Amino acid sequence: MVFYAEEDVAEVVRSHGLPKVMSEDLKGKPGHVTAYVPRLSESQEAEGVAPREFFVGIGKRSEIRLKHVRKAACAAVSTLKSKKLTKATIIVPNDIDVPSTTIAGPHMSVNEPRRISQSDVVHGLACAILSGSYKFDKYITKDDDKNVPFESIYLQVQPEADVSELQKVVSRSMVIAKATALCRNLGNERADVATPEWYEKKAFELASTYSTKLAMECLHAADLKGLGMNLLLSVGQGAVVEPRLILLHYNGAPESSEKIALVGKGITFDTGGINLKPTGFIEDMYIDNAGAATVLATLQACVELDVKKNIVVALCLAENAISNTAVLPSAIVKSYKGLTVEIGNTDAEGRLVLADGLTYVQKHCHPTHLVDVATLTGACVVALGEYAAGLFTNDDAFSAQIRAAGDNANEIAWPLPILDEHAEELKGIDSDLKNIGKGRYGGASTAAAFLREFIEKDVKWCHLDIAGPAKARGEKVQGASGFGVHMLIEWLTKTSL
Numbered sequence: 250m251v252f253y254a255e256e257d258v259a260e261v262v263r264s265h266g267l268p269k270v271m272s273e274d275l276k277g278k279p280g281h282v283t284a285y286v287p288r289l290s291e292s293q294e295a296e297g298v299a300p301r302e303f304f305v306g307i308g309k310r311s312e313i314r315l316k317h318v319r320k321a322a323c324a325a326v327s328t329l330k331s332k333k334l335t336k337a338t339i340i341v342p343n344d345i346d347v348p349s350t351t352i353a354g355p356h357m358s359v360n361e362p363r364r365i366s367q368s369d370v371v372h373g374l375a376c377a378i379l380s381g382s383y384k385f386d387k388y389i390t391k392d393d394d395k396n397v398p399f400e401s402i403y404l405q406v407q408p409e410a411d412v413s414e415l416q417k418v419v420s421r422s423m424v425i426a427k428a429t430a431l432c433r434n435l436g437n438e439r440a441d442v443a444t445p446e447w448y449e450k451k452a453f454e455l456a457s458t459y460s461t462k463l464a465m466e467c468l469h470a471a472d473l474k475g476l477g478m479n480l481l482l483s484v485g486q487g488a489v490v491e492p493r494l495i496l497l498h499y500n501g502a503p504e505s506s507e508k509i510a511l512v513g514k515g516i517t518f519d520t521g522g523i524n525l526k527p528t529g530f531i532e533d534m535y536i537d538n539a540g541a542a543t544v545l546a547t548l549q550a551c552v553e554l555d556v557k558k559n560i561v562v563a564l565c566l567a568e569n570a571i572s573n574t575a576v577l578p579s580a581i582v583k584s585y586k587g588l589t590v591e592i593g594n595t596d597a598e599g600r601l602v603l604a605d606g607l608t609y610v611q612k613h614c615h616p617t618h619l620v621d622v623a624t625l626t627g628a629c630v631v632a633l634g635e636y637a638a639g640l641f642t643n644d645d646a647f648s649a650q651i652r653a654a655g656d657n658a659n660e661i662a663w664p665l666p667i668l669d670e671h672a673e674e675l676k677g678i679d680s681d682l683k684n685i686g687k688g689r690y691g692g693a694s695t696a697a698a699f700l701r702e703f704i705e706k707d708v709k710w711c712h713l714d715i716a717g718p719a720k721a722r723g724e725k726v727q728g729a730s731g732f733g734v735h736m737l738i739e740w741l742t743k744t745s746l
């Protein structure tokens with residue numbers, strides 16, 4: 250596979266000995282793939298070997314951005330997949346200079362590099378290859394429909410390239426891809442299997458694999474009752490499997506006073522509760538634990554990359570079931586923090602489990618920085634589509650770091666506000682707070698405002714509402730997307746606090 254820029258068509262035709270007429274086929278547009286099957290020798294014909302060459306456009310040299318390289322890499326991978334080719338050699342382009350005049354646009358201007366280094370290209374390629382080789386196929390019984398894994402993909406670089414440096418880039422990409430695959434597997438598993446108890450087992454597996462680096466704590470319903478974590482209990486009280494709060498501790502920087510908490514919404518199925526979700530809205534709700542999946546998978550990568558930071562991960566796990574024991578709308582429940590909350594709508598459950606989880610980590614683990622990740626509101630999907638997460642914060646500098654990490658990871662986190670008016674909507678009449686605002690408008694911001702009630706003033710906090718991007722509905726990527734893992738790893742490995 251050869252990647253080429255639009256200006257280089259003539260050169261590609263010449264140097265690869267292609268028939269001149271092929272210059273008409275090579276369009277050079279990002280992701281445009283042209284196949285060439287050379288005339289076979291008799292022995293190749295006899296052996297049934299058919300080496301094919303693919304030429305993949307990356308666009309006009311003067312306009313190339315990293316996203317075009319990624320697009321080309323994805324196109325290359327889907328070509329291999331669609332033809333069930335399991336072996337390939339990819340000729341990696343060298344560093345690509347990006348003229349500064351082409352850098353424009355309100356968003357990409359922030360972090361778009363002036364030069365796309367070969368490391369960036371290799372990272373982009375490796376991520377595309379590895380994510381393209383994922384398929385949730387454990388329930389597929391027909392061989393033809395099963396995933397055909399790649400056997401070997403070679404990345405070929407020019408002799409003067411720093412190969413050992415590039416190998417490090419590939420190893421890091423592989424850790425990120427493995428974590429993303431874990432996140433996707435956790436999200437994709439269906440809710441009759443993936444109960445809070447199943448999640449506990451998955452967390453335990455990770456903690457046992459890295460028993461010298463991770464410590465695990467699990468609070469079961471009786472523990473939650475003893476502590477007064479009634480919001481988390483109320484969400485899970487209709488389900489057969491009890492809710493849980495799971496904590497995993499990783500101390501990669503014992504000398505540092507800084508600590509990061511990553512808190513994930515882990516609703517293993519969201520029926521909506523007594524405020525039952527209708528058909529059309531309920532089907533995807535087995536992915537409502539994507540936040541928990543993201544933070545657990547991120548931790549796996551942190552351990553494997555030996556990240557020098559102190560991290561605690563909290564998984565707020567419950568099934569929001571409908572049953573005769575489910576919490577009733579209008580119930581007034583005392584949170585672990587002490588604030589009372591009227592349940593105006595049992596479908597606004599994510600903020601309830603998070604509220605108690607947030608209180609617990611702040612009380613017992615004393616983080617300086619806290620990121621929560623949650624498929625929290627349909628309103629956020631209305632605002633941003635499925636392309637970006639909503640990003641809310643009490644500290645703009647911190648939020649800028651997360652956003653920049655997202656840009657580098659090709660996962661967009663877009664800042665949204667929490668206005669005083671959003672917070673005022675949550676004031677209770679017979680209770681301190683309500684779990685819903687006045688109407689449908691601004692639902693992502695009122696949900697964030699609710700969470701903020703449970704954040705201590707001196708804790709730097711970001712909230713990522715991933716309701717949109719947590720699920721992919723594309724042709725190539727389908728189901729749980731693993732969104733957020735790459736972003737958080739990027740932030741944890743490349744940013745000093």
Ligand code: BES
Nearest residue numbers: 594596597598599624625626627628716
């Ligand atoms: N899990 C949903 C949010 C969601 C919606 C995630 C679509 C993924 C895709 C959440 O628990 C929910 O139901 N939120 C309600 C809140 C409302 C009742 C205030 C919503 O967004 O409608």
Ligand code: ZN
Nearest residue numbers: 519596597598
């Ligand atoms: Zn809900």
Ligand code: ZN
Nearest residue numbers: 516519537599
């Ligand atoms: Zn939910």
